[in-house]
Every structure is written in C-alpha cells, then in structure tokens.
Amino acid sequence: MNPCFPLLIRRLALICLSLTSIFQQSLAADGSGQPTIAALTVTTTLARLDDWPVAIPASGSLTAWQEAVIAAEIGGLRVVALTADVGDQVRRGDVLADLSQASVRADLELEQARVEQAQAALSEALANGERARNLAGRATLSGQESKQYLVAEETARANLAAAEAQLKGQRIRLDQTRIRAVDDGVIASRTVTLGSVVQAGTELFRLIRQNRIEWRAEVMAEQLARIRPGQAARIRLSEDVSLDGVVRLPAPTFDPTTRLALVYVDLPDPGAAHAGDFARGEIIVGQTPALTVPESTVVLRDGNRYVFEVSDDRRVIQRKIGTGRRAGNRIEIVAGLPTPAPLVESGGAFLNDGDSVRVVPADPLTMGRP
Template structure:
C-alpha cells in the first residue's frame, strides 16, 4: 500500500515538472525581441520621400493662361410669347346658314382669301326683289317727270292753276326720291350678298376656329382668329431699375422651353410699371412665321420663354470652362506655382461664350491655371505639366502617375 502511494506521488511531481518546462519554453519562444536594443535606424514613414530622393508628381496636367476677349453685355429677362396682333374675323350677315368652311387652325392665308361661305338663296331672293322695286320706282319717276314737264308748259297759258302745277312737280320729286331709295335698298342687299363670303382681312395664320358648317349665326359672331402677318412678339418683364439700359432697337435673343432660339429687336417699352411686381413690359418683335428667317415652329403664342438683351460689348478675362472646379458651393481654379505645385483659388464667374467663362476675380498677370485634370487636384499638390493636345505634343491622359501621399 505504501509502495502505491509512493509511485503516485512520483507521477504527480513528474507531471508538474513537465508543465513548468513547457511553460518556460513557450515564454521564451513567444517573447518579442527588444527593438531598442537590436533595431537599427527607424524606417521611413509610409508615403514620405526617402532621404536623397525627389517626390513624384501627383498628376500630369495641362495649363493655360487667362485670355482677354470682347464679350457681349447681356441683361437676362423672362416673359411670354404672344401674337403681335390677333384679328377677330366674324360674320356681318345675320340669320344665314354657314354652308362651307375652307380653312382650319394653322393654315396660312392671304388678304382677301375666302375663309367660309354662307348659303346665298335667301339673299339672292332679296336682291331680286330690290332690283324689281328699283325698276318700278324708275318707271313711276319717268311718268311723274313727263307729267310735270307738260304742266310747266301750260303755266303761261293759265290752263292749270298754280296749285295743280306744284302738285305735279312735287310728284316728280317724290318719284325721284323713291328711285334713290330703291337704289339704296338694292345696294344693301348686294352688300348682304357680299357678306355671304367671309374674307381674310390680312395675311396671316389662323390661330382659332369656331365656325361650324350648318350653324346659323348672327351678325358679329366670331368665326376665326388670325395672327396678322404671322408676326410674334416677346413680352419680357424687366425690373424698373434696368429700364434705362434698354432702348428701342436693342437686339435680343429669345430661348423657348425646347431650346429653340429666335433673334428679335425691341419695338417699344411700356410707359408704366406694374405696381404689384414693379416690373415693366418690353415688347420685342420676332420674325414672322414664314420666310427664310422665320421664327422656329416650336415657339408659339402663349409660351413662356427666357431671353437676353444684348446691350453692347466689353473686355473681359476668360479661362477655359474645364479649368473651373466647383467645390463647397464656390467656383475655384488651380493656379500653378513656380515650384510646380497648385494653389486652389476661389473666383467669381460671369458671362459665358463657347467653352470659355469670364472670371471677374483678379488673377496675377502671369497666372496659369490647370485645365486638363483640374478636378482631380487638391490644394498644394505637385503636378507635372505637359503641352495641351494639338500644341505639338501627344495628349496626356489625366491619370495619376503615382498614388497621392497619405497623411498620417
């Protein structure tokens, strides 16, 4: 029994020793070396240029100097397009049936062209009756004139009293008056006959039609509306403070919702200002709807349109539109520095012409702004400048030649 106990104690001691040996071995194997004692010089930080080496540029770019140009001074405005004059074509005949309608909305018509006709049967009958009444009146007048002539010849003989002679003369004059009345009645019926044809009062374009075949209309009823001479106008609204800059004859460019443009000139300036909006109307004549310089078909009366008045020209400094970088709600350009780094400069822009934009913020006289690749740069980046495409060098793609250095 004592021997078994002794063997058990030995096994426990051996197990404890083995565990201690394994723990010591693991400690020495996993222990980190002392960097202070063994390490050499500290390695360079990631992204920092090594001693004796040159930092690589962030991007390959093209630059351009600001240029002076003569730009048009423009005053923007908004307004509606309307017909220059719109004529109302109606019926002058009363109680007649509309027999034929010959035009429709959008048709171009000439002055005097027949637009519609009324049934002429009843008017023809009235004309015939008036002609018969005229013939009757003329016959009566001829008889009365003969009687009055004979009575005058008997005046010296005393065969007839003066009262009878006066009666015959009066009858003659009354008969003549009835002839004139019959002629007037015939002329009125002939006018009614002419009114059975509705004619265009001027050259133009039919803008509305209410005429319906078979309807019986009264005098004054509107049948058509006509844009006279096909002319349109732009009624632009301009604030009162800008009225002094616009004169009659000032050119303007009008742009519709579809992008179609038309050039016109100021015809008149309203003599009053709206007391509610404090705006005044400027009437701009646009080309007619016909001809080589016609107003585009997409510009129609009633349409809202924007436009600009061309007030003259002035000198301005411009840069390529590609060089402008919008950031944080501001416009910026990247100005190249002598050390080949760029400086982000906030600017104010003005007019645009083609692919160039006016810069109203003063720039240095010898400034050069980054054009190709400007949107990929940050303030202080180092760049490599190449010639712009077409200037004698192959175009360079705006791709980074080296990844930008990361800041720690």
C-alpha cells in the same frame, strides 16, 4: 567572342542613360534632391480679354402681337361651307366660310325689281315735267297742275335713289355671306361649325395678325431703366432651340401687384414659337471687356470655384475665383486672378494645391478654338 555581344552592350548603355535622364528630370526643383512624381500631365492656357455683351435675364410669356376677331356681320343665316381651320395661313380677303345666300338673293331680286319700277315712274314723271315746263304761262295748263308735275318729277327721282340705295344694301348683305380674313396671318381659333345658324356679331374665327409673335418679358425697375427700343434679345425655348428678338417697347407702367414691368420683344422669325408658351431669355443692353477662360479650367469644390495656376517650378497654385458671364464654352473671371499666368486647362479636379505636374504642349489642332 560572339560578334553580337558588343552591340548588346551598347544598347544596354543607351537604356541606362535614358533611365538616368528621366530620373534626373523628376528630382524636386527646390534642391532637396528627393524625386518628385508628377501628379498629372496637363496642358496650360492663358486668360484672354474679350468684348462680351451685358445681358439682363428675364422671363415671360409668348403672345400674339395683335389678334383680329372675325365675326358675322349678318344674322339668321346657316353656315354652308368652311374653307379654313386652325393653323391655316391666310391672306387678307381670303374666304374662310360661306353662309346660305338663298334668302339674301331673293331680297336682292326684289330690290332690283323696285329699282326698275322707280326708273319707269321717273321716266313718266320726266315726260310730264317737260310738258309742264313747255306749257308754262298758257291757258291749257294751270299753274297748280304745272307745279304738281314738277313735284312728281322730283319725287320720282327720290324714289329711284331710295330704291338704288336699298339695292346696294342687299348687295352688301350678299357679300357679307362670305366670311373673309381681315388681315394676313394664321388662324388661332375657330368657333363656328358647319350647319350652325350664326347671328350678327358672333365670333367665328380668331386671327393672329401677320403671324407676329412677341415675348413679353418681365423685368424689375432698375433693369427697365437700361432697356431701350431696338436692343437685341435672345429667347430660349428649350435647351436646343433659341430665337433672336428686338425690343419693340418697354412698358411705361409697372404692375402694382408684382412691381414688375413688361418689355415687348418682337420675334422677326418666330419659328417654333407658339402663342401661350413660356420662355426665358436675356436682353442685350451693351458690351464690356471680360477676362475669360475655357470652362474646363474652372473647378467647383465645396460650393466655390477655383483655377490652378502653374508656377515656374511646375507646381500648381490653387486660386479661388469669382465668375460672371458665360458664352459658349468660356466663362468670365471677375475676381481672384491677380496677373495673367498659365492655368491648367483641364483635369484640375484631380489636383490639389502644391501638386507637381508635367506640362506638355497643347495640340495645335485644338489651339485657338473658341
């Protein structure tokens, strides 16, 4: 006899035993004796209780917190230099533009000369006044002449004060030829061009003060009652870009046309936000417990949402549920799940009510992931 033949017999016996075990595991659990083929191999998960924020959805425009208009305080002068443009970050007092100073400097020199004349006249008047006081009551100087000298001294003082005031005014005009930023911020617009002659009060620049952008969210009356200053907010600029904000002030009045009220939300770090954008977001008004499951657990069919519960006999029970809030890859279940039970974690779209499934342990590398 071939010595390898017994070894082959033993191997065939082991294969038969394995096939018999697999066949027995596939028999129906109801005792009918008929084999049942598993529709799907699945992993299960349990719903868990989390503390989730309660959010009020809102939408609205992004606007500047405050704008500052930078205008010319002196007129009839030509713009000779521009040192700032739209988008520039500036500090309070920075020079944004220069106006021609030639005529202002000429007037300044004229006023300086007048001050010197008034100082000379005052020196003469002081000397005459001192002599009049020394000769008071003597026959060499009449009372009327003495009074005239004293009046002339006071007049000379007043003339010098007037000349100095006019000189100060010309110095202010000279300083006004340099257009400066009135606050820290970013230049939002520029309406002046090089070489143009500006008039007093003409707007030259517009500044977003301190580069602060706010979200003006629109909410309804019943929502406004739950909003308080200091509450957190999340603003979505796009699918990938979101910002954190803080409620600064709920508006005290409603728009009579739309019956909506504004909520002013500060954005401490505006990032990619720009004034004039439109954004959607939510205002966080509190936290409540939430029964949550992975989003992959929920199946959408015919406009309804379902989960598949795995029973003790490895058959699935289709349960219609109601859903609420979402956070990351989890979703809140608000109705339809009477008791905690194992749920099909993924692949429910391929199952029907009553299907038999094969349950395998979850991958330990993915367990506990949010």
